[in-house]
Amino acid sequence: MKKVELSKGIYWVGVIDWNIRDFHGYKTPNGTTYNAYLIVDEKIALIDTVKKSFKDELVENIRNIVDPEDIDYLIVNHVEMDHSGSFTDIVELLKNAKILATSEGKEELAKHHGVQSEIGVLENMDTLSLGSKTLTFIKTPMLHWPDSMMTYVNEDKILFSSDGFGQHYASSKRFDDEIDEKVLYDAAADYYSNILWLYSPLISRLIDNVAEMGIDLEMIAPDHGFIWRNDTTKPIGWYNDWANGKSSDRILIVYDTMWESTEKMAKAIGDGIKDEGVDVKLMRLKYTENSFVIKELLESKGLLIGTPTLNNSMFPSLGSFLTYMKGLRPKNKIGATFGSYGWGGGACDTANAMMEEAGINMVFPPFEIKWVPTKEELDNCYEHGRKFAKKALETI
Numbered sequence: 472m473k474k475v476e477l478s479k480g481i482y483w484v485g486v487i488d489w490n491i492r493d494f495h496g497y498k499t500p501n502g503t504t505y506n507a508y509l510i511v512d513e514k515i516a517l518i519d520t521v522k523k524s525f526k527d528e529l530v531e532n533i534r535n536i537v538d539p540e541d542i543d544y545l546i547v548n549h550v551e552m553d554h555s556g557s558f559t560d561i562v563e564l565l566k567n568a569k570i571l572a573t574s575e576g577k578e579e580l581a582k583h584h585g586v587q588s589e590i591g592v593l594e595n596m597d598t599l600s601l602g603s604k605t606l607t608f609i610k611t612p613m614l615h616w617p618d619s620m621m622t623y624v625n626e627d628k629i630l631f632s633s634d635g636f637g638q639h640y641a642s643s644k645r646f647d648d649e650i651d652e653k654v655l656y657d658a659a660a661d662y663y664s665n666i667l668w669l670y671s672p673l674i675s676r677l678i679d680n681v682a683e684m685g686i687d688l689e690m691i692a693p694d695h696g697f698i699w700r701n702d703t704t705k706p707i708g709w710y711n712d713w714a715n716g717k718s719s720d721r722i723l724i725v726y727d728t729m730w731e732s733t734e735k736m737a738k739a740i741g742d743g744i745k746d747e748g749v750d751v752k753l754m755r756l757k758y759t760e761n762s763f764v765i766k767e768l769l770e771s772k773g774l775l776i777g778t779p780t781l782n783n784s785m786f787p788s789l790g791s792f793l794t795y796m797k798g799l800r801p802k803n804k805i806g807a808t809f810g811s812y813g814w815g816g817g818a819c820d821t822a823n824a825m826m827e828e829a830g831i832n833m834v835f836p837p838f839e840i841k842w843v844p845t846k847e848e849l850d851n852c853y854e855h856g857r858k859f860a861k862k863a864l865e866t867i
């Protein structure tokens with residue numbers, strides 16, 4: 472197989488997972504890649520490994536470039552099993568390599584793989600010379616786990632960014648300039664919203680720190696998806712916007728329905744929003760995965776949740792979605808709830824409370840109707856949509 476060279480002596484040796492569709496509960500319709508990198512200098516370093524079931528492909532890719540026994544360092548940027556699942560097998564094969572990780576990484580390697588061997592602990596901004604190339608290690612705890620670290624090659628200006636700036640996208644292409652920008656944007660947004668959104672304050676700080684350090688970035692090489700070499704300011708700009716809660720003024724209506732009453736409300740509210748000149752998107756949870764809705768929410772200003780009352784509580788699909796969303800702490804969104812009920816009600820109150828806990832600014836009290844909405848009640852829904860749209864426009 473032809474070698475994939477990022478820069479002189481720096482290679483991609485990762486693998487492509489064409490068929491993964493569920494990544495610990497997050498849906499991945501486009502598959503993913505597990506990127507590992509090899510730096511060949513006077514000393515040779517391997518950055519990260521891959522998921523266990525892809526070990527043989529990683530070994531083949533390494534052998535295509537060097538004898539694994541000649542590798543001097545195994546640098547563990549991140550211990551999550553998609554990057555360290557094959558760690559034990561690879562360490563056995565490397566034989567002579569010194570393992571380097573953060574102190575948190577050392578602890579996690581012990582717990583995940585029972586590693587007893589010597590591990591060199593890296594501190595933030597430690598450096599390592601490989602000969603003509605110098606590596607600088609930047610600790611990035613919680614992007615995505617406590618152990619997370621990025622590795623920068625000073626001379627080539629390449630940042631191996633671990634989970635940061637990744638995308639779950641399987642492709643025979645490796646670089647951003649080989650892919651349509653809209654595909655890249657959507658893949659990066661999907662990844663950010665489902666994996667990193669919770670850590671937005673840390674991302675803002677990281678971007679500020681990198682700017683202060685005056686680090687030039689010719690290339691950003693993440694552990695998933697395409698390598699950014701065309702214009703690294705582009706993904707950084709997107710991350711900056713997402714981390715700071717910037718979005719369009721679009722409003723997302725997420726709902727489910729039992730006998731179509733809540734759906735009728737959703738459509739009437741949507742009409743009101745549209746007639747106020749604001750873009751609106753309706754998503755029924757029966758037909759849409761939580762992780763797809765989350766990506767749409769990242770790009771929306773407002774969230775309206777519609778739920779019927781079932782057994783005095785929310786419809787179960789709404790419970791699942793709101794639990795998932797709460798964990799991601801969406802930033803800078805306005806919200807409200809609506810729905811129909813037969814006798815006791817209560818679903819909207821529960822949903823309202825969960826949205827508040829998630830940090831959403833609830834701008835109206837729950838809006839409920841009994842049984843099937845009348846023409847007059849649907850007119851009220853339409854007006855409710857218009858009022859909500861006006862609020863969204865005020866807060867842009």
Ligand code: FEO
Pocket residue numbers: 549551552553554615616634694695
């Ligand atoms: Fe791609 Fe947090 O692992």
